[in-house]
Amino acid sequence: MVERFQRAVEEQKDMVYSFAYYYLGSREDAEDVTQEVLMKLWQHFRELDFDAIPRWLNRVTRNASYDRLRRFRVQRRFIAADTTGEGETRAADRTPCPEPDPQETVERKDFRHHLQGALAELAEPYRSVLLLREVRDLKYREIAEALELPINTVKTHVHRGRKVLRERLRERLGESAYGQEKHVCVR
Amino acid sequence: MDKKNMFACVDALERIEAYLDGELEATEATALEHHSNACPACAEELAWARRVRQELRALPPLECPPGVMDSVMAAAAGPTATGTTGAKAPESVLPFPQRTRSGQRFAPWALRFAAAAAVVLAVLAGALLLRPTAPRPQYTAAELAQAEKEARLAFAYLSTIQRRAGHKIQQDVLVKHVVGPPQQALSRIVELPQEATEENL
Numbered sequence: 001m002v003e004r005f006q007r008a009v010e011e012q013k014d015m016v017y018s019f020a021y022y023y024l025g026s027r028e029d030a031e032d033v034t035q036e037v038l039m040k041l042w043q044h045f046r047e048l049d050f051d052a053i054p055r056w057l058n059r060v061t062r063n064a065s066y067d068r069l070r071r072f073r074v075q076r077r078f079i080a081a082d083t084t085g086e087g088e089t090r091a092a093d094r095t096p097c098p099e100p101d102p103q104e105t106v107e108r109k110d111f112r113h114h115l116q117g118a119l120a121e122l123a124e125p126y127r128s129v130l131l132l133r134e135v136r137d138l139k140y141r142e143i144a145e146a147l148e149l150p151i152n153t154v155k156t157h158v159h160r161g162r163k164v165l166r167e168r169l170r171e172r173l174g175e176s177a178y179g180q181e182k183h184v185c186v187r
Numbered sequence: 188m189d190k191k192n193m194f195a196c197v198d199a200l201e202r203i204e205a206y207l208d209g210e211l212e213a214t215e216a217t218a219l220e221h222h223s224n225a226c227p228a229c230a231e232e233l234a235w236a237r238r239v240r241q242e243l244r245a246l247p248p249l250e251c252p253p254g255v256m257d258s259v260m261a262a263a264a265g266p267t268a269t270g271t272t273g274a275k276a277p278e279s280v281l282p283f284p285q286r287t288r289s290g291q292r293f294a295p296w297a298l299r300f301a302a303a304a305a306v307v308l309a310v311l312a313g314a315l316l317l318r319p320t321a322p323r324p325q326y327t328a329a330e331l332a333q334a335e336k337e338a339r340l341a342f343a344y345l346s347t348i349q350r351r352a353g354h355k356i357q358q359d360v361l362v363k364h365v366v367g368p369p370q371q372a373l374s375r376i377v378e379l380p381q382e383a384t385e386e387n388l
Contacts, residue, residue, distance in 0.1 A: 022246060031252055115243065159204035
């Protein structure tokens with residue numbers, strides 16, 4: 001059983017870590033969530049079909065990441081209240097910093113940096129559905145299963161999430177950075 | 188004007204996401220393309236939406252740090268894991284050590300549990316070492332009662348630590364590996380009549 005578990009972990013650990021990293025924007029938190037999720041996988045391993053493990057991990061990883069974010073927000077809110085009296089600090093303050101690729105252009109890296117920051121600013125359920133849809137490349141049916149939502153609801157969330165993400169990205173980059181002018185309806 | 192050119196901006200903008208997903212009817216997709224060809228603002232929005240989506244999809248999968256994998260597998264292959272037979276369920280395995288925010292791994296229940304067990308074993312070892320070899324010592328009833336009382340206090344302490352740590356430790360494991368051996372050894376010294384059972388805990 002340990003051998004089968006090891007095989008499952010080898011196949012899925014990067015997926016779990018990647019989701020947690022892009023969701024939380026922190027290596028440390030992503031490592032904690034990954035370990036927590038794989039621990040749960042071991043505890044439930046005997047009752048799971050091997051083929052069902054990826055679907056199970058989609059749900060558990062998302063929930064563990066969400067729980068971690070919620071705890072973090074609560075924690076930061078108390079800290080902020082104690083020190084400055086201001087409101088809660090957004091998770092976006094911990095913008096991810098992936099390993100730089102020397103082949104990437106400065107502009108591309110800058111864009112990706114802001115994209116991840118904007119992603120980390122998204123509220124739920126948009127962050128989850130966008131990560132599952134665009135980064136994990138899951139089908140709507142698989143996302144609906146992971147989040148226990150109707151497919152049409154997932155589609156609505158994905159479409160709305162993309163729009164909100166684009167707006168956040170515009171704010172980060174500035175209007176001139178992507179050439180968008182004020183939209184004038186021509187028809 | 189052809190119907191496919193009848194899209195207003197609001198119609199086009201509403202359909203961008205479905206268009207990018209390839210879920211628009213062919214006639215609607217054509218209408219949206221015709222509209223964006225004639226409307227620079229909508230064409231810009233479509234290009235922007237396409238780029239953001241492509242960049243999202245290009246976010247690279249990240250490699251899980253080896254330390255995470257190592258600690259998970261170490262716990263899975265620990266003394267309570269069972270290899271391939273599945274004779275013992277994974278649920279009986281004690282929880283994995285958790286990581287602090289600074290990255291340090293710790294397991295308070297394990298440390299406290301080990302400390303308590305060490306105290307019990309140290310007391311027992313001391314009693315064994317100090318035992319006269321021959322003739323067999325004769326203890327008074329008061330001494331036996333005191334020894335039994337101390338042993339019960341030690342086991343109660345062990346149980347309290349378990350409860351405070353918030354982890355369920357399998358009773359049979361506790362009896363077999365922690366309580367049983369010292370109690371059996373103690374019984375050889377003071378000739379206690381009973382074996383360790385779950386009811387004694």
